[in-house]
Amino acid sequence: MQDGAAVTGLAIAAASLVAVNKTGNAMYDPIGSIIVGHLLGMVAIFLIQRNRHALIGRAMDDHDMEKVLHFLKNDPVVDALYDCKSEVIGPGFFRFKAEIDFNGLMVVQNYLKRTGREEWARQFREAAKEENTALLKVMANYGEEVVTALGSEVDRLEKEIQELVPGIRHVDIEAHNPSGPSP
Known part of the structure; x- marks a missing residue:
């Protein structure tokens, strides 16, 4: 999951840099950064929910x-x-x-x-x-x-x-x- 998000984030960052170079519009760079940040935040929330039982002290059955x-x-x-x-x-x-x-x-x-x-x-x-x-x-x-x-x-x-x-x-x-x- 984390690896897929990292590769997707790299692809988004690369696409935003290519868009800046092709169009000359610097606005694509912060848009790409915001999308990557949002993606990483979603992965973090997913991992916290999935592993919450390991983060918070659980009792034995x-x-x-x-x-x-x-x-x-x-x-x-x-x-x-x-x-x-x-x-x-x-x-x-x-x-x-x-x-x-x-x-x-x-x-x-x-x-x-x-x-x-x-x-x-x-x-x-x-x-x-x-x-x-x-x-x-x-x-x-x-x-x-x-x-x-x-x-x-x-x-x-x-x-x-x-x-x-x-x-x-x-x-x-x-x-x-x-x-x-x-x-």
């Missing part, structure tokens, strides 16, 4: 989006979903983003299943018998481990989403904070 949302809504560590979006990043490739309100109890239960509930209970009991710094140290270690466990849950969800819809190349999951950022 509804079926794939519903599969991902259904999966997330039914995962026990997910309490609620917010601001779920997808975007086409290439032919058959997508980016998915969601803010998730995590079920803290399930995150902790999953963590304790993996690491052993009794070990943490023992550490808390022993630290409670000692001075406050020992208890604070165990609590800080436990808090650090729970935050790491949340990161592991996010990684698991991202991996399972990519397995569910193989075209999803990037998954961005964030913890939802209804009160906004901390001061």
Whole structure:
């Protein structure tokens, strides 16, 4: 299409120059320029209309989006979903983003299943018998481990989403904070 318009534009420009030389009337030159400009503008409008979907961020198809949302809504560590979006990043490739309100109890239960509930209970009991710094140290270690466990849950969800819809190349999951950022 563009090549045809370019060749046609060259033919119009050549014809207008020939007309100027044959007739001696310089008016044919700007007329030819206006026609070529109009032709190029028409081609540009056609190409924009034809490729608009590639210029404006499109979402992945509804079926794939519903599969991902259904999966997330039914995962026990997910309490609620917010601001779920997808975007086409290439032919058959997508980016998915969601803010998730995590079920803290399930995150902790999953963590304790993996690491052993009794070990943490023992550490808390022993630290409670000692001075406050020992208890604070165990609590800080436990808090650090729970935050790491949340990161592991996010990684698991991202991996399972990519397995569910193989075209999803990037998954961005964030913890939802209804009160906004901390001061």
